[in-house]
Amino acid sequence: MKLASLSDYLLLRIERGAQKNAPAKAGKTFAHGSAAAKTAARAPRMPVNRQIYQLIREAILAQTLPAGLQLPSSRDLAAELGMSRNTVTYAYEQLLAEGYLESRTGAGTFVADTEPDQIPETVERSEPLTDPSGKSELSARGAMLTRQAGVGERQWGAFMPGVPDVTCVPHKVWSRLQNKHWRRANSDLLTYGPGAGYAPLREAVAEYLRVARSVNCNASQVLITTGIHQSIDIVVKLLGEHGDSAWVEDPCYWGTRSVLNSLGIQSVPITVDQEGMRMRLANLRRPPRFICTTPSHQYPLGMVMSLSRRRMLLEYAAAHKVWIIEDDYDSEFRYGGRPLASLQGMDTHDRVLYMGTFSKIMFPGLRIGFLVVPESLATAFSTGIAELYRNGQVFLQATLADFMGEGHFASHIRKMRVLYAERLQLLQQSIDRHFGEKMTITGGEAGLHLVLGLPPECDDVAICEEALRAGIIVRPLSRYYMHVRSARRGLLLGYASVPNAEIASSFDKLAAVIKRHLPG
Amino acid sequence: MKLASLSDYLLLRIERGAQKNAPAKAGKTFAHGSAAAKTAARAPRMPVNRQIYQLIREAILAQTLPAGLQLPSSRDLAAELGMSRNTVTYAYEQLLAEGYLESRTGAGTFVADTEPDQIPETVERSEPLTDPSGKSELSARGAMLTRQAGVGERQWGAFMPGVPDVTCVPHKVWSRLQNKHWRRANSDLLTYGPGAGYAPLREAVAEYLRVARSVNCNASQVLITTGIHQSIDIVVKLLGEHGDSAWVEDPCYWGTRSVLNSLGIQSVPITVDQEGMRMRLANLRRPPRFICTTPSHQYPLGMVMSLSRRRMLLEYAAAHKVWIIEDDYDSEFRYGGRPLASLQGMDTHDRVLYMGTFSKIMFPGLRIGFLVVPESLATAFSTGIAELYRNGQVFLQATLADFMGEGHFASHIRKMRVLYAERLQLLQQSIDRHFGEKMTITGGEAGLHLVLGLPPECDDVAICEEALRAGIIVRPLSRYYMHVRSARRGLLLGYASVPNAEIASSFDKLAAVIKRHLPG
Structure with missing residues (x-):
């Protein structure tokens, strides 16, 4: 392409609508008569210098302007186009910066496409995938992960399990504390966080866990994470190898299994009975x-692990250097007596990694959890967390630390415990009213959900799908099992996030669906 | 332990300070004469019912109260202790709930320790580790990760690379937008987030990337993550297998290598020259x-990849079904012309996974980044992110979406670009003043740092350690290389977060250290 043809090509393609002296300004919705003005008024045009840049770039990419070709000087091209030299200079400079052009001192400006490196014909692995849907492009673990995903589409509404009532978060207090930190705009709160988390929050969590959960720890053992998923991820990455195995309860939380699978850890299902x-x-x-x-x-399912099983697990872990991952996700809400003591508190051999979350106490979107590790591992975990996740959001951690320090946290737990106990009772009454003694309820002593047992011939998955169409979210118990054959049937009903007034009417809808599926 | 001895044991151990009728209340700082009162005033005592619970629990754990032993009725024990029955009932109920005691109807209350399951003598793997320091308890990948960690202890101060000036975040605007969402306390903003992120933010990011970075995408391809680390993690988990390899630039960002290593991906170092x-x-x-x-x-190092290399990479990736991970971490700050077009925008075979972060534009603690994937993979990635991380913080995503929508984002970038260009110039002037033409500066055309080249015989690691003692944070270039032998020596100097007035004086301190290390 010669000088003349380059300027012809550009003149032909440049749209003039956005030039400063164009009759209608971009963005205006009325026109001034001429067809050009109407066009210009319809869509904002790109500035001419940007258009020149893009047109030359396209020509280079299409090899219409081949590698090594000398371009006219910016002065000459500007004259040909009848534009100011700055306009052309802008485009050239951008193309130079992006490597499309190169400038050789004293010689001029050239299309910079250097000779491409040679691609060898023979390669060791070359099995191009053919499925254009993209599905088969996933790796084996990626395919398994998305196929077996346990996460639901909807995260809010009756009877979504595992979700607290986030509308009760004392948002005025929270906003006040948050704004306090924002006003100071402290750089420590806004830059990358320390791997282990914000020190005052670690202190507050340690104090809370010692008193409320009999966890045996000091602040140096407490690491702030974004929740249970990240806590398991870092434990496995620092203490496990690809190909190791993990015992998981059967049934268990889907998230635990998914994180383990994604890291190449084989899950071995362990049956759960009344003792755990x-x-x-x-x-x-x-x-x-x-x-x-x-x-x-x-x-x-909701049972408490018996003392003998706890002892046995701890002894076994100490003897065989097994790590116990204790997930203590919602024990704050126990509707008789105090929350239970942790397994970690009984451990004298430093084999327990204790984890919890603020998702259930505060709100899930907070994404702050904690991990308590043996003292000898605290530094390695702090480094590992910083290295792998570069956690931050220290401003949120600082807000939470203040929230705890000023006593709002303890009173929020007390308040919510009373509210959730009411809702649990309302739900139990609804169940009783519809089914009497016919159905077993388990797991209602604590937490945010209960399990409504169903006869083995009931298809709990079908019930959940039908319930969803009626606007009710429930989860099928059988889906939490790895051993599908021995899976019990039932429904997980979360009551914590359902307003008292809606519990009975929502359960009526669900009961109608269940009754259609009951045998006889 | 018989009835009498249990009550003796308890009476001996219970501390009375916190009883309601005790002479001094816990928490008061003055004493009333008696020694008991003084003790009580010093530390708050646990309520007596809680003490009884703990003492019995300890006795069960120590097997002083052996499995199967019948405990006195709560009425009898209360009488022996001279306390109200409620006090004892509380302790018993808690112990029952935790499984330490069991109640047999009509028979009474027993220490519940069931027969432990038998632990077999022979196991397949049993190589107890012996190092009590805990270090050798790390897995091989955990040990490698913590040993080779690139993350620094300090994250703020002259000349920390990669950190923007977070004190310039328009915090009033941010707080206003944040408070708006908090006032509504919308449950969608506070519960678990959708895997792909908050829809209006995805729209805003897609629009921004199309215009500013020539990324070829619509909002459905944009996934919100917590940053580059999580973006790489999900890409590898969904598209890669343990044992796969990845080409990484040598030198490169330490975080990329660490995340790859932690997932069992072998990093293959690829030399970088002027074309990338x-x-x-x-x-x-x-x-x-x-x-x-x-x-x-x-x-x-800061160079722009040449067009021929870009073409070659894209062709090669298409031919051999390789995934290109394009990390576009700080291109917003380019001090001549506009930001460069992305590699993704040139890709016609859907092989590029494009990622970026708000850490450099807004502030690192925000922990919001984005990932653009081919359309055919968008659903799988959305599911995968929800399943593996349960991301949330939709309230922050909503705040950011508003911040972008109201135009604050674009003007913040413009403002910071001017400021950083000033700081860059000040730093370059300082370098000139001390070293003139003797040293090469690279990578100063864009971003938040430059690289000051050092003669090959200089120990850049030693310079950084000495500088840190003088209060200056710099990073040694050689540490970013995998091939240590071919590593160039130099210093990464971040200027973006250093106030204009401090640049010269901070560099004076650094220059003094460098001069001690220069040959001849």
């Missing part, structure tokens, strides 16, 4: 790397 | 799963 995890001899003969457990409130 | 990544034939013969690159502004 029940290991078989075949299990015990093959110590895993990790044991994932919810001893205070089995998820989702 | 320079693959050798031996590399090209073995296609990796991923190519990690920073084409707009190589990190940390």
